[in-house]
Amino acid sequence: MSKKTRRQDLLLSVLEKNASIRVNELADQLDVSTETVRRDLSELDRTGQIKRTYGGAVRTKSFEPALEERLTQHIAAREKIAHMAVEYVSNSNSLFIGGGATTLLFARALRQTRRQLTVLTPSFSIAMELSTNPTIEVMSLPGIVEPEEGVVSGGETLESISKFRTKLAVVGASGVDTNGISEASLTIAQVYSAMIRNADETVVLADASKFGMRSLQQTVAIQKNVCLITDRPPDPLIRDAIQRHGARLVCGAMDNES
Missing domain, CATH: 3.40.50.1360 (Rossmann fold)
Known part of the structure; x- marks a missing residue:
């Protein structure tokens, strides 16, 4: 697993627990720059795993348990x-x-x-x-x-x-x-x-x-x-x-x- 994949998995995990977290807070938690977080968020948004919001993002959910x-x-x-x-x-x-x-x-x-x-x-x-x-x-x-x-x-x-x-x-x-x-x-x-x-x-x-x-x-x-x-x-x-x-x-x- 690449460093970027691990970082994005962690990012998704953080968003799962706190949907209202801001970009600068995500950068602090992941110990990366805000620019890196924004790039990751943009990529995850394009693949449908999140939806970008002003200043942050929310995790999307395409299915539910029965x-x-x-x-x-x-x-x-x-x-x-x-x-x-x-x-x-x-x-x-x-x-x-x-x-x-x-x-x-x-x-x-x-x-x-x-x-x-x-x-x-x-x-x-x-x-x-x-x-x-x-x-x-x-x-x-x-x-x-x-x-x-x-x-x-x-x-x-x-x-x-x-x-x-x-x-x-x-x-x-x-x-x-x-x-x-x-x-x-x-x-x-x-x-x-x-x-x-x-x-x-x-x-x-x-x-x-x-x-x-x-x-x-x-x-x-x-x-x-x-x-x-x-x-x-x-x-x-x-x-x-x-x-x-x-x-x-x-x-x-x-x-x-x-």
């Missing part, structure tokens, strides 16, 4: 997010709900509701969870099955979504950075983007492990009518972007909303 594996990770954080989300959507009578580990826990918590609610979802597991409650009307969207995620996607799914309008779209995330929310699967990202376009507000459920990550396709920018519900405060760059663009943040560790 749903079954994700359901065993960050359980306490995701359950906290799920219960906060149920409270947040309490005044809504219609929801799109995307697939994923955190949204499944949200559906399990939402199942306890005793009010009339209509839910449209591409996720088989979420449809089954909610269908056991007679006060929740569930529509399972049509489409081609993505077996590892237990969701449907494709042209039939997108066409079906276009026929409906809901108050909220509740989705998970593969990554959350200063630009927005991203998803690792291209076809699933298209479904979530369609849901978001056909809802008045987007509610993003993401635990802190997703901060500073950017995946294959952005589903929604950080903007008005977007609310991020998470278990602990994001890094200052993400919090600044939320505030600057008029989005909302609901965070369990802060015990408040901004």
Whole structure:
């Protein structure tokens, strides 16, 4: 392994742990010049391993573990997010709900509701969870099955979504950075983007492990009518972007909303 390869591997490792680190800090940690770091960042950006930002970079993420594996990770954080989300959507009578580990826990918590609610979802597991409650009307969207995620996607799914309008779209995330929310699967990202376009507000459920990550396709920018519900405060760059663009943040560790 060449010296440059070892240096770039170390650089990627540092970015994995601290997405908001600056070029001069990277140079200090790697014991090289800032010019060397910038060259490495440019090369990694060209190969798609990172995405350059002003003064630094974020690590990109092109895949996620399968749903079954994700359901065993960050359980306490995701359950906290799920219960906060149920409270947040309490005044809504219609929801799109995307697939994923955190949204499944949200559906399990939402199942306890005793009010009339209509839910449209591409996720088989979420449809089954909610269908056991007679006060929740569930529509399972049509489409081609993505077996590892237990969701449907494709042209039939997108066409079906276009026929409906809901108050909220509740989705998970593969990554959350200063630009927005991203998803690792291209076809699933298209479904979530369609849901978001056909809802008045987007509610993003993401635990802190997703901060500073950017995946294959952005589903929604950080903007008005977007609310991020998470278990602990994001890094200052993400919090600044939320505030600057008029989005909302609901965070369990802060015990408040901004």
